[in-house]
Each structure stands twice: as C-alpha cells, then as structure tokens.
Amino acid sequence: MLALVDFSFEFAGRYLYRNASWHIKPGEKIGLVGLNGTGKSTLLRVISGEYELREGTFSKPADLRIGFLNQDLLSIDYADPVLDVVLQGREDLANLDRQIHKLLAEIEVTHDVDTIQKLTELQDQFGTLGGYDWHAEAEKLLEGLGFSTEELQKPLNQFSGGWRMRAMLAKLLLMQPDLLLLDEPTNHLDLPTIQWIEQYLKDYKGTFVVVSHDRLFLDNCVNRIAEVAHQQIFQYKGNFSQYLEQKEERDEMMQRRYDNQQDFIRQQMRFIQRFKAKASKATAVQSRVKMLEKIEKIEVLEDETREMNIRFNIRVTPGKLISKLNNVSKSYGSLQILDHASGEIMRGDKIALIGANGRGKSTLLRMIFGSEPYDGEIETGWNVEPAFFAQHQLEALNLKNDLLNELSTVGGEYTESELRTTLGCFLFTGDEVFKKVKVLSGGEKSRVALAKTLLTQSNFLLLDEPTNHLDMFSTSVLADALNNYKGTFILISHDRTFVSQVANKIWWIEDHKLREYPGTYEEWEEWYSKRAPEPKNTKKENVKKTVTPESEPSPDQKKASKNTLHQLESKMADLEKAIQEMQHEKAMVEEKLQSPEVAVDFQKIQELTELFQKIEGQIASNQKTYDAVMEEWMGLQDS
Numbered sequence: 001m002l003a004l005v006d007f008s009f010e011f012a013g014r015y016l017y018r019n020a021s022w023h024i025k026p027g028e029k030i031g032l033v034g035l036n037g038t039g040k041s042t043l044l045r046v047i048s049g050e051y052e053l054r055e056g057t058f059s060k061p062a063d064l065r066i067g068f069l070n071q072d073l074l075s076i077d078y079a080d081p082v083l084d085v086v087l088q089g090r091e092d093l094a095n096l097d098r099q100i101h102k103l104l105a106e107i108e109v110t111h112d113v114d115t116i117q118k119l120t121e122l123q124d125q126f127g128t129l130g131g132y133d134w135h136a137e138a139e140k141l142l143e144g145l146g147f148s149t150e151e152l153q154k155p156l157n158q159f160s161g162g163w164r165m166r167a168m169l170a171k172l173l174l175m176q177p178d179l180l181l182l183d184e185p186t187n188h189l190d191l192p193t194i195q196w197i198e199q200y201l202k203d204y205k206g207t208f209v210v211v212s213h214d215r216l217f218l219d220n221c222v223n224r225i226a227e228v229a230h231q232q233i234f235q236y237k238g239n240f241s242q243y244l245e246q247k248e249e250r251d252e253m254m255q256r257r258y259d260n261q262q263d264f265i266r267q268q269m270r271f272i273q274r275f276k277a278k279a280s281k282a283t284a285v286q287s288r289v290k291m292l293e294k295i296e297k298i299e300v301l302e303d304e305t306r307e308m309n310i311r312f313n314i315r316v317t318p319g320k321l322i323s324k325l326n327n328v329s330k331s332y333g334s335l336q337i338l339d340h341a342s343g344e345i346m347r348g349d350k351i352a353l354i355g356a357n358g359r360g361k362s363t364l365l366r367m368i369f370g371s372e373p374y375d376g377e378i379e380t381g382w383n384v385e386p387a388f389f390a391q392h393q394l395e396a397l398n399l400k401n402d403l404l405n406e407l408s409t410v411g412g413e414y415t416e417s418e419l420r421t422t423l424g425c426f427l428f429t430g431d432e433v434f435k436k437v438k439v440l441s442g443g444e445k446s447r448v449a450l451a452k453t454l455l456t457q458s459n460f461l462l463l464d465e466p467t468n469h470l471d472m473f474s475t476s477v478l479a480d481a482l483n484n485y486k487g488t489f490i491l492i493s494h495d496r497t498f499v500s501q502v503a504n505k506i507w508w509i510e511d512h513k514l515r516e517y518p519g520t521y522e523e524w525e526e527w528y529s530k531r532a533p534e535p536k537n538t539k540k541e542n543v544k545k546t547v548t549p550e551s552e553p554s555p556d557q558k559k560a561s562k563n564t565l566h567q568l569e570s571k572m573a574d575l576e577k578a579i580q581e582m583q584h585e586k587a588m589v590e591e592k593l594q595s596p597e598v599a600v601d602f603q604k605i606q607e608l609t610e611l612f613q614k615i616e617g618q619i620a621s622n623q624k625t626y627d628a629v630m631e632e633w634m635g636l637q638d639s
Helices: 040-048 071-075 082-087 091-110 113-128 131-144 161-175 191-203 215-221 240-275 279-294 361-369 391-396 403-408 416-425 430-434 442-454 472-484 496-502 521-530 555-593 602-638
Strands: 002-011 014-024 029-033 055-059 066-069 179-183 207-211 224-229 232-237 321-332 335-346 350-354 375-380 386-389 460-464 488-492 505-510 513-517
Touching (some): 029 040, 091 131, 113 131, 161 191, 240 279, 335 513, 350 361, 386 442, 416 430, 416 472, 496 521, 513 521
Parallel strands (some): 029 224, 350 505
Antiparallel strands (some): 002 014, 321 375
C-alpha cells in the first residue's frame, strides 16, 4: 500500500528520522507511539503529502485516498451547518447531488429529452455510489459522536474546538479513505464517545494509523504498533500491551547479545595485548586484530524514557472531612445539572469524576473549589488547602517569567534540580526551562500550569483533565506521583488507564444526583455493566403511578435501612483499617526476612515465614469479608 525507504527528515535544525524505513500494508490497524517531540505528527504529515520528503523514497499508488485528522482542522471557520460540512466527506456524491438538483430545476422549465436522459444517468450513478444512504450515514456518524438531531443544522463555527474535531472526524469516516491517519482523535472527547470510536475502528474495514497516548484505546482497536525512537521506526505485532512485552523481550535479547559480544572482544583483546610482542604469535595476533576490525558491533539503544520521580508535598494535614455537599442544586437556565445532591470527600480519598461531557463535571469541581455559585451548602473541612487546575488557569501565568522562575513562585521549598526534574516530567528538558512563558503554545502553558498546581503543597487537589497534553511517559510519572501523594484529590479524566492507576473511588452524575462507588475503575465498570437498567417510560405524562404498601417502604423500614447502611459503612471502615495494619505488619516481617542477621538463622527464617503466611491469610480473609460487605452496601444503595 505504502512504503517509506531509507528516508531522513530534518525539522527545525535537527533530524527526526535518519535512514529509517516503514511499510504499511492493507488492512493494518497501526498505533503510532513514541515520546513527544520524536516526530509522530510530522510522519503523518509526510504521508499525507503536506510535508515533502527530500531524502529517501516514498512510494504509494497514485489513486490511494488518504484521510488525515489533525489538530489544525480546529482553526477552519465553517459557517455551514454541521451536517453539510460532514456530507462534503463524500465529495463525489456532493458534486453529483448539485448536478442532479441543477438538472431538476432545468426540467421544470424545458422538459428537454436529453436533459431527462442525463438526469437518469446521474441518478443511477448516485444510487450506485450509495447516495441514497449518504445523509443517513452522516447523521448516524454524528449522533454516534455525540451530536443531537437538533444540533446537526447549527453552524459548525458555533461549536467549541472539541465538537469541531468530532465533526471533522465524522467527515473523514464518511469519506472511507483507503488510509486513515488520525492524530490524537480522542483529545477533548468524553468516555462514551471514545468507546464509540473504539468500536468503529475495531470494525473498520480499511487501514488506519492512529497517534494516541491512551493505552486502553490502543489496546482495544489496533493490531500493530509502530514505535518512533532513536530516529527510527520499530514495528511490533499486536496491541499496545503486547508491544510492551515484545519490546522488553527484544531489549533483553539485545542486551544478552551485546554482553556476549563484549566478553568475546575482551578475550581477543587480552590475547592481543599478551602476545603482541612475541614473534611466534604475530600471525595469530594479526588475525585477531583484523577480525575485530571487521566485526559488526552490536549496539544497545538506551531507553529514551529515563527514570524520573517527582514528589508533591503537603504543607499541613487537614481534618478527616475535606468537603461535604448538602442538598446542592445547580442549573443554567432550563438546564438542570444537580438537584438536591449530596456527597462527602474524606481525607485520603482519590476520586475520579467520570461521565459524558455536558453532565456538569467541571461545574461541580468549580463549586467544590468555591469559584462557581450554587444553591445549597458545601462545607469545607478544617485545615483544608485546595488547589485547582483547569484550562483557565493558564491566565494566571506570568508571561514575563521563564519556566524555572514561574515554578519557583509556588515551589520555593524545592531545589532547582527538583524543579528541573518536575519540568522534565512535563516535557520541558535542557535549555527549554529558560523559555519565556509568553512564547509557549496553549498545550505547553497547560503543562506549566499543571506543574504549578501540583507544587503548591496543597492538601486537596482538584484536577480537570490533567493528562490532556501529556505523553504516555509523563502520564505514568504523574500517576506514580499522585499514588504517593499524601493529600486528597478529585479529578476529571477520560484516560481510563490513568483513572485505573490512581482512583480509589468513582463519582458520576446521574439523574441530577451525585453517585459514588467505593472502589477502583475496573471494579466500578464491572459493577455498572451488571447493574439492572432503570425502566424507561416514554409517555410519563399519561402514566399514573400506583403506590402500594409493598412498593413504598414505611418510615420504620426506611429508618432500618438507613441504620443498616451506617452499620455496613462502619464495618467497612473497620475492615479497611485492619487490612492496612496487617499490610504494615506484613511489610515489617518482609523487611526482617531480608536482613543479613536473619539470613544465617534457619530457625528465625522459618518462624518469620510462618508469620508472613499467617498474615497473608488474614489479609485475604478480611478482603473477602470486605468485598461481601461492600456488595451488600451497594445493594442497599440501589434499592
């Protein structure tokens, strides 16, 4: 289908690719991965023809149709309705449609036989190319991407950047190109839409290359990985998780080959050094010298993702309660966001607020922070010091500062080395730390604002889409830092891998109420998929609900249910505490087992091993009990 052979590409004074090669075959579903700045987007622009290749060869069929989704499409100002813009994805049908309507107008006046014949031919061609399903397919794509039927006739330029990107994606999908190039298609999309695109690409019959930092997205829809690293392109079969396994195996194999070759070279060098002065060994020495000169040296490429650790301290320890929402309501005109909703955030909670866009997630974060008006009461706990990150935080950056100075305004207790490390994790390396804030792009400013938020030493973080402009490596570093963070946080993110790594509670807004699941994202997803859907009634106004004693709990029943909930919550808290204490005890025993004194004392090893196994058994038993109690608690929540 397409081949890049021995190509090099220079951009802004440095080579992104040097003597690299890449073949794309029909039917391949490729995830293009690599660190930010390695040239992934540049490579897509080369393939699309936007950038000209000056070194190497690029071959493809002359009639190959390529569709390219990139962030530049957001800047196009379309005044046409959304549906009309998307319909242009099939330019052939759009042209035929215009010709047909023109001929129809002529026939009304002339009734010319030749015109009628031409119209018939065009209509046949239109039908053969799928023209009569054209509008329906475009509407199906747009509605799958989250547009309502009413919104299809709104001008595209009245929508935000994220919604414009959805429309551009629908236009490309309608086009059904031979090769689809997608540069970060999930940016600014909510979880239901990401899952819809996943399924679409999984069933897609053509070939595509997608750049994405969403690991789960890549796992669910690609069958090959192309990694950009060291100015080359390395190819792997399988999805992203399989790529990681193969990469580790390849690196280990290359390291073994390198080590073996180095041992061999050292042996030959010892022989040469030992016998080079002996005439009787001159021939053997020369033979080994020539052999070493001809040997093809094995090189081990260093991993470009070097180890980085960042820490986010807290200044003071807050009380047990961080924030409490009591009968909180919020609406924008006729749009109801919350209606007498309640919820609690306790010290140590690491909450992910998930759900579709437009449900009020960002609004809720601003309400908790105190920057958004609402009805009801939100109580802030003792000693709570909040810090809020969202896109509008960019306005608070001092444009005259360089990056180090900007971070030092909130990170005074951090050393310059620590500030540099933090900037490195957010993709600013070397002399880039001396860049002025005013010259940064929107995405770069967003990363600086996030770094500042995390360095404030606040004990309560509110983070709205913190991973939007981060690559996989930086997202992983951020996840590790948040897992080690001693404070409390609530975050909005559509990156399911990230949410899975950091959250111990899931919040979502449903029926204008705040819902909570006390567990990880995977546990919530499994529970939510099994939850019985509420019956839908399309004619509520014509239905009169009959309440019987069996269907409406009595006051005594309600009180008993509430008491049971409190008892279960108390039992869960006790079990959590017991498990934590046992985990601590287990770690202490494990540490003793590794000490040099115990290593030589067989009896002590046996005693500690038995104790270790006993503690593990107790932890497993308590965890099983906890799971059963939580199931009962969730059942009462749903009743």
